[in-house]
Amino acid sequence: MNTTIEKLLNDQIKYEANASMQYLAMASWSDSKGYNGIAQFFYSQSEEERVHMTKLVKFVNERGGVVIIPELAKPIDTFKSLNALFKKFLSSEIFVTEQINKVIFECLEKKDYNVHNFMQWYVTEQLEEEAMARTLLDKLNIIGEDKSGHYLFDRDINTIANSSGEE
Ligand code: FEO
Numbered sequence: 001m002n003t004t005i006e007k008l009l010n011d012q013i014k015y016e017a018n019a020s021m022q023y024l025a026m027a028s029w030s031d032s033k034g035y036n037g038i039a040q041f042f043y044s045q046s047e048e049e050r051v052h053m054t055k056l057v058k059f060v061n062e063r064g065g066v067v068i069i070p071e072l073a074k075p076i077d078t079f080k081s082l083n084a085l086f087k088k089f090l091s092s093e094i095f096v097t098e099q100i101n102k103v104i105f106e107c108l109e110k111k112d113y114n115v116h117n118f119m120q121w122y123v124t125e126q127l128e129e130e131a132m133a134r135t136l137l138d139k140l141n142i143i144g145e146d147k148s149g150h151y152l153f154d155r156d157i158n159t160i161a162n163s164s165g166e167e
Helices: 003-032 038-061 082-109 113-143 147-166
Strands: none
Touching: 003 038, 003 082, 003 113, 038 082, 038 113, 038 147, 082 113, 113 147
């Protein structure tokens, strides 16, 4: 495996792991504030990011590369509002998308079509996750400070999230 691509894939392992821990911290914060629906949503997002990370670990090993299991960043664990929580969700997803684009760019530069093909799954996944994060933030912006709106958002988060692909 090309060493630049190997390094980028190892970086991506770290970004997915950081996202998993960040969403775990967001789930725990939501849980502590009584937003059980939002907590479940982020527990599940955290699990998904862990799957993204593990998929990369297995792929690099299958391709004969060297995996470096990374040290992780301390996640942000307190939020001023639900709006701040979901802004963090969107910015985290945008960051991951940008990093995936860097991997794709390098794959084309180095003509590594195998890794390029593998990364297409991540491109599709990011499109969906970014759209979902934007939809949720848009809804929160409509709700504003309305407490009963927050109650309904917490209750209906999965329905709102799943509607993001239909627009
Ligand atoms: Fe796997 Fe949403 O980053």
